[in-house]
Amino acid sequence: MSQLNQEPIWREWFKKHGARLLLFARQQARNPADAEDIVQEAFVRIWRLYGHTGEVAPSLVYKTIRRIAIDYARKDIRRIGREEKANNFEKLELGESQWFEYTLEKQERHQALEKAIQQLPSKHQEVLMLKIWGDLTFEEIGSTLGIPLHTAASRYRHALTKLKKSLSKLPQ
Amino acid sequence: MKDPLTELEQELRGLTPQAPPQSFLEDISDALGSQGNIAVINQPAPPSAQKTFFPLMKPLGIAAAILLCAGILGSSIYIQKQNSIQLAKTKVNAVPADPSPASTTEAPASDLIQWQATDRETILVDVRNEGVIHSPQRPPSQQFRYRYLDRTTFTDPTDKSSMHMAVPREHVIQVKLEPY
Numbered sequence: 001m002s003q004l005n006q007e008p009i010w011r012e013w014f015k016k017h018g019a020r021l022l023l024f025a026r027q028q029a030r031n032p033a034d035a036e037d038i039v040q041e042a043f044v045r046i047w048r049l050y051g052h053t054g055e056v057a058p059s060l061v062y063k064t065i066r067r068i069a070i071d072y073a074r075k076d077i078r079r080i081g082r083e084e085k086a087n088n089f090e091k092l093e094l095g096e097s098q099w100f101e102y103t104l105e106k107q108e109r110h111q112a113l114e115k116a117i118q119q120l121p122s123k124h125q126e127v128l129m130l131k132i133w134g135d136l137t138f139e140e141i142g143s144t145l146g147i148p149l150h151t152a153a154s155r156y157r158h159a160l161t162k163l164k165k166s167l168s169k170l171p172q
Numbered sequence: 173m174k175d176p177l178t179e180l181e182q183e184l185r186g187l188t189p190q191a192p193p194q195s196f197l198e199d200i201s202d203a204l205g206s207q208g209n210i211a212v213i214n215q216p217a218p219p220s221a222q223k224t225f226f227p228l229m230k231p232l233g234i235a236a237a238i239l240l241c242a243g244i245l246g247s248s249i250y251i252q253k254q255n256s257i258q259l260a261k262t263k264v265n266a267v268p269a270d271p272s273p274a275s276t277t278e279a280p281a282s283d284l285i286q287w288q289a290t291d292r293e294t295i296l297v298d299v300r301n302e303g304v305i306h307s308p309q310r311p312p313s314q315q316f317r318y319r320y321l322d323r324t325t326f327t328d329p330t331d332k333s334s335m336h337m338a339v340p341r342e343h344v345i346q347v348k349l350e351p352y
Binding site for chain 1: 176177180181183184185186187188189190191192196197199200201203204207208209
């Protein structure tokens with residue numbers, strides 16, 4: 001008889017979507033510490049509501065992350081705690097935090113790509129994040145960000161064009 | 173020609189977002205508390221655990237099964253042997269005659285008389301040439317085997333009921349061969 005281990009579903013779910021959620025939160029938050037807090041808060045909030053079903057739509061968590069990130073930006077109630085946590089990170093500035101894993105052979109190119117993404121306007125960044133790494137449709141992106149579908153599509157197009165332009169300036 | 177933006181899109185998809193640290197998962201686990209364990213999935217035990225479990229259990233199970241089979245076989249042979257020994261020791265005379273041989277009641281003689289064989293026929297079913305038979309005491313002969321079916325119909329004249337009986341029969345004929 002084979003033995004079975006019982007693992008909470010949320011762990012499996014988080015293994016699949018956690019990195020993407022955190023990436024989106026890093027884009028939305030001011031620093032990595034805030035990003036983790038935001039993801040945790042959003043995920044726990046949504047999982048408590050819908051986790052018993054065993055499946056939660058990632059777009060719902062993205063939406064919550066964005067709302068909480070806006071709240072974080074507006075309120076300063078957690079400033080002290082955030083600063084304490086942020087002290088543990090070497091890179092505090094948004095532009096200096098690492099968002100992606102780098103492979104050895106393409107490290108320079110990946111760094112350049114990341115830098116170019118971080119230089120994009122926030123409204124373009126978020127659409128790019130949700131489309132490329134969140135695997136959401138333009139309709140879902142529109143719903144998550146509270147913008148029309150066509151606006152999401154055009155922002156995505158603009159983001160790619162700008163990225164292409166800034167990357168073309170770099171030596172290949 | 174490929175759209176340059178599509179190429180860029182492909183390149184971007186090649187970038188892997190940084191995975192959350194393990195401590196972050198533990199923080200979430202703490203925050204979820206018991207609610208996190210409401211929905212669970214059953215996963216097979218890690219391969220290392222299975223490896224330590226099966227190599228011990230499998231040979232033991234096979235050995236136990238073999239021992240069980242051998243025990244059953246041995247005991248059945250022993251019982252059979254004992255029975256045959258006991259039967260061999262029993263004298264034929266000692267076998268008590270069954271006081272009530274059968275529960276069947278003998279039919280009265282008058283009933284048997286009533287049945288009359290009204291129709292008899294012999295059907296030749298098969299003839300087989302079985303070749304030359306050599307015997308040291310006798311000259312060689314060709315052997316033929318005839319197979320018949322003797323069918324008889326009995327009729328009871330009182331109520332005209334009938335009964336059919338078929339008996340297979342073999343007839344072997346040896347035809348002596350003249351040696352040269």
